[in-house]
Structures are given as structure tokens and as C-alpha cells.
Amino acid sequence: MRILLVEDEISIRDVLKSYLLKEGWDVLTSGDGVDALNKTQKIKVDLVILDLMIPKLSGEEVCREIRKTSNVPILIVSSKSREEDMIKGLNIGADDYITKPFRIQEVLARINALQRRVNMFTQKAKPIMSFNRRSLVINFESKEVFVDDNLVRLTLTEFKLLDALLKKPGKVLSREDLSYHVQGYRYIGDGRTMDAHIKNLRKKIEKDPKNPIYIITRVGAGYQFNVEADRVHVG
Known part of the structure; x- marks a missing residue:
């Protein structure tokens, strides 16, 4: 599975990428919204992990643009922790939402759950x-x-x-x-x-x-x- 990890904080991005690679996934990274959107349009990805507070183009806009052409699973990982923010994220097309600070194992569990759902649809x-x-x-x-x-x-x-x-x-x-x-x-x-x-x-x-x-x-x-x-x- 190829994952696009969109996160502008280098430390968080590096930690997440390290764990994702250990799980055996192919990982692309992006630090801003414009680059992230370009990657989704040019490269086939199986999952997008998306921070909302990113430069050049907000995560919300990236999510909306992706949803115009693709149903690729989107997992938002954001410091916006109010319930209203979570509901807004789901309303613009995200499949799941995790707030920062997060536990790595929780992120991996959510990714695995999304992957199982994709596999189930593919198989039957x-x-x-x-x-x-x-x-x-x-x-x-x-x-x-x-x-x-x-x-x-x-x-x-x-x-x-x-x-x-x-x-x-x-x-x-x-x-x-x-x-x-x-x-x-x-x-x-x-x-x-x-x-x-x-x-x-x-x-x-x-x-x-x-x-x-x-x-x-x-x-x-x-x-x-x-x-x-x-x-x-x-x-």
C-alpha cells in the first residue's frame, strides 16, 4: 500500500514515516498543500494521511479537491481537537479523524482498519x-x-x-x-x-x-x- 503523508512539522513527519515504513508500506511525504495535491493528481496512492494546518493550501482545501475526483481513503491527523473541527473534517470528505497529540499505535490501528475495508471491497x-x-x-x-x-x-x-x-x-x-x-x-x-x-x-x-x-x-x-x-x- 502506498501512503501519502502530508505534514509540515518535520519531526512528526519523520516519526510517522519511520513507523509506516516499518509496517511495510511505501510512503510519500509532502510538507504543503499545493505539493500534496499535485502528488495525488500525478501518483496513484492508496491512503492519504492529512494534517489540516499546512502552508500554501489548507488541509481542508486539499481534502475537498481530492474528493472532486477520487474516493481514496483520507485520514486526518490534526491539532484541531474540538468536536466541531472533527465533524467539519468528516463533512468535507475525510474517512477518519485523529487529534494531536496522538499515539502511534492508534494511527497504525486506524490505517489498518481502513486497509481492511478497502481489501474487503476489492475481494467481494x-x-x-x-x-x-x-x-x-x-x-x-x-x-x-x-x-x-x-x-x-x-x-x-x-x-x-x-x-x-x-x-x-x-x-x-x-x-x-x-x-x-x-x-x-x-x-x-x-x-x-x-x-x-x-x-x-x-x-x-x-x-x-x-x-x-x-x-x-x-x-x-x-x-x-x-x-x-x-x-x-x-x-
Whole structure:
């Protein structure tokens, strides 16, 4: 796996790179946003570790630009530690968020969880499914989602979340359940991280995210995929 490590603090960058290399990963590094974005456009990478407070172009802008053309997993590692900052990071397309100071083993665990999710999608193929008279079409093999025949770009986390809900249509999944299936670990906190991912997914697949027909909230319990959404297997 090739990782792009975007961090302007040399000491942090060197330590992280050393551990990543020991894990057997190919590591590219960048110290500013412009260089990082150029690398993602010219070189195929499997994961981006992204600091937000970097020169020339902010990490937020780098994340937004990457998401315009790629669903490569993005792990934000930032000193911005407020919950609002974390939610913002997820809203602009990050798959996961770790605050500084961090433990190296936690970073490695998050990377491994992301890698397992990528490998799982690569290894298994599923039929194409459509809903609501093909207004929503999901191709599980190509990992593509179409809304009214228009391709919408989901992050790895968003696609995994949709996959988890579709595995048990009609069943209410708690935030803890979804975090385990999607992230590979159970969240610690009030669940706003998973809520943010649900919100982002609804914006992309629901015609009216405030009145969803696919992903339904069950107050105090969690979320479920609506089995009455006219599902049809087409492949």
C-alpha cells in the first residue's frame, strides 16, 4: 500500500514515516498543500494521511479537491481537537479523524482498519441493486452509485455505511453497530461522528435529505434502510 503523508512539522513527519515504513508500506511525504495535491493528481496512492494546518493550501482545501475526483481513503491527523473541527473534517470528505497529540499505535490501528475495508471491497462482488424505480442504483462490484442516472461520488466510509445498512434492510442498527461495521472499531463519544457520515450520505443519495426515503432515523435507536423503497435486483 502506498501512503501519502502530508505534514509540515518535520519531526512528526519523520516519526510517522519511520513507523509506516516499518509496517511495510511505501510512503510519500509532502510538507504543503499545493505539493500534496499535485502528488495525488500525478501518483496513484492508496491512503492519504492529512494534517489540516499546512502552508500554501489548507488541509481542508486539499481534502475537498481530492474528493472532486477520487474516493481514496483520507485520514486526518490534526491539532484541531474540538468536536466541531472533527465533524467539519468528516463533512468535507475525510474517512477518519485523529487529534494531536496522538499515539502511534492508534494511527497504525486506524490505517489498518481502513486497509481492511478497502481489501474487503476489492475481494467481494455483489449484484447491482436499484431502488425507487431505478432512481437509486448501487453497483457493489464497481463501488459506483447513481442517482437519477448521475454518478455520485461516495467516500469509502460512506459506501461502507450504505453497504452495512443494506446487508440488514429494515433492521435498526445502532451507532455503535454501524461504527463497528464501518470503521472497524466502536466509537467513543456521543455518536456525532456517525451522524455526520449519515448526513453526508443522505445529501448524496436522497432527493430531500431532510425527509429521507432510504435511510431512516429511529430516534433513540439508530438508523435503518427502508425496505419499502421498491428494491429491485438487476444483476
